[in-house]
Amino acid sequence: MLARAEELSAARGARLTPVRRRVLELLLESHRAMGAYDVLDRLAAEGYGKQPPVAYRALDFLVEQGLAHRIARLNAFTACIHPGEAHAAAFLICRSCHAVAESEAQAVRQALDATAAGLGFRVERATVEALGLCPSCVAPS
Amino acid sequence: MLARAEELSAARGARLTPVRRRVLELLLESHRAMGAYDVLDRLAAEGYGKQPPVAYRALDFLVEQGLAHRIARLNAFTACIHPGEAHAAAFLICRSCHAVAESEAQAVRQALDATAAGLGFRVERATVEALGLCPSCVAPS
């Protein structure tokens, strides 16, 4: 995944520097969304900068490059699991275990575009986030 | 609209007090989303409390009662235009004039439920927000 991120960045003339790469690793390792300050604490502990812009800049870079997503409901971030592929994502947030799953949501996006078009509204970006119970928490083993 | 809000609250044993009612009025008057601190400034100017919890509590009450919605992308609130009716809402946020339109989105919600169900995830609440251009801003007169 990291190798792929490297390729994608390089192909666009963007640089996946050490901080940015490390932040992506942190997001990939965590199967829940991480807040900017969670990321910052980890970076600071590893000798990177200790101030908020360090984390926000790296996270913003990853989001711009399509390597990560921001979850609006949580004010937090997750690694993208389909970097480089055009995709409409929906996020499934478990209210019990706090796992966040990224799901392909082309059908959802099309329904939204159609609804909006009916009102003359042109959708450019969509935020689709569901709060509920993940499979493990729906049916505890 | 306010009368209807009164009825709905009363029917549920909830009280639409002066502050809460005034906040709902403010949201109804504004055709864009209002931040909690925008609301707070208005309340303070009118002799209500001057501290954040005053605004947040009134807003939270309205959201719980289904009289208002929170727009996650904007950290802001709008009055609900279909209070009392079960509905799936999507919000269409104009990036040019900042108007926010609430749209019925039953089809979007169904698509999301179906997508999630395919992964074993049970959706309880959905956040659907589109950023784009409203009719007026798509085709400036």
Place this chain on the structure above:
DNA sequence: AGTCCTACGTTACGATATAACATACCTTGA
């Protein structure tokens, strides 16, 4: 070598949100 440009780091601050506690104001029931 000098000039840019980009990224990184810092200070300082602004914006959003909540915990915890005190007070007032309704009920409701003896």
Place this chain on the structure above:
DNA sequence: TCAAGGTATGTTATATCGTAACGTAGGACT
């Protein structure tokens, strides 16, 4: 009637999230 308990309001203080602005370091290109 008035005590008891619940709900709502107001306050102080603080937590959490986010950004503006400035300085420095290093690579890329003359």
